[in-house]
Amino acid sequence: MKYVPDPIMDSSPFRYSREQISRSYLYNHGGFRPDYVHFGVFLDQIPVGSLQLKRMDRQKHSCEFGIILQNDDVKNRGIGTAALLKLMDLARDQYGMEIMTGETMGRNKRMIRVFEKLGFERVETVPDAFELPDGQKEDRLIYRKYLTEG
Numbered sequence: 001m002k003y004v005p006d007p008i009m010d011s012s013p014f015r016y017s018r019e020q021i022s023r024s025y026l027y028n029h030g031g032f033r034p035d036y037v038h039f040g041v042f043l044d045q046i047p048v049g050s051l052q053l054k055r056m057d058r059q060k061h062s063c064e065f066g067i068i069l070q071n072d073d074v075k076n077r078g079i080g081t082a083a084l085l086k087l088m089d090l091a092r093d094q095y096g097m098e099i100m101t102g103e104t105m106g107r108n109k110r111m112i113r114v115f116e117k118l119g120f121e122r123v124e125t126v127p128d129a130f131e132l133p134d135g136q137k138e139d140r141l142i143y144r145k146y147l148t149e150g
Contacts, residue, residue, distance in 0.1 A: 037095070041069065041083045048074040051087055053095065062099040063091055081114050088118070092147040100147055105130055106139035120145040 035056045041049035049069035056063040065087060069080050091097040102120065104111040115122070120143035129140035 035063075039083075039087065039090075041067075041079065043074060043079060048079065049083070051083055053087065053091055053097070056095060056097065058096065060099070061097055062101065063095070063097045064101045064103075065091070066102075075110060080110075081117060084114065084118060088145070088147055098146060098148050100145045101142065102145075103140055103142045106141055112141065115143040118145065119149070 035054070037053045037056070039051050040047050041051060047070075049067065051067040052065060054064045054066055065084070067080055067084060067087075069075055074080075088100060091100055100120075101123075102111075102115065104115070106125075122141055123144045124140075124142040126140040126142070128137035130138040132138065
């Protein structure tokens, strides 16, 4: 799977580092992060992305999630939305989560649309929280969804 950065999010070219990916994989999958669970996103049995349940707090029944899709060929087709719907079901039914939180940059209109479509509520805006490589600053938008609601 070759990841292509979304120029709306970051115009810098992605620099793949085998060592960095290996360290991250070992850290997240080697038992060091029991509060993280990773899943693949597939289209016709071909990997096109990944998503995670992150920072699962089993006492508060809350978690965060992350999702990344490979490139524009698989975006705006409902693939991410479908994957996130399944992740929400898994978080609730298999991991006992009741609250799911996600965040994005203010310029990520695609993800904002997904949040709204799936009934997430914006609960916080952190001004200028992200600094992009070109020096621009972006707001961090934080969304929450109660998984026990319809």
